[in-house]
Amino acid sequence: MRKGFDTRLLRFLARNCVLGILVGWSVLAGMLYFDVAGFGTVLFSAADRWLALVMAAAGFAVTFGSLAMGTAVFLLPKEY
DSSP: OOSSOOOHHHHHHHHHHHHHHHHHHHHHHHHHHTTGGGHHHHHHTSTTHHHHHHHHHHHHHHHHHHHHHHHHHHTOSSOO
């Protein structure tokens, strides 16, 4: 086993994932604010609006977080 575990790549992925999640939540907030295709109206008129909002936020977080991590990995200048 190695004495010191190098965490540079894990921090790199975590940082890009967090940035992607923030971008995804910003896109979701914009879609709700501007009521794109009636998305905000449908979401907030649901019986369990908080559950619908959490599910939408989780979906956007997974999608945009994964997108940001994948893009960051593909743009690495060299292999590690």
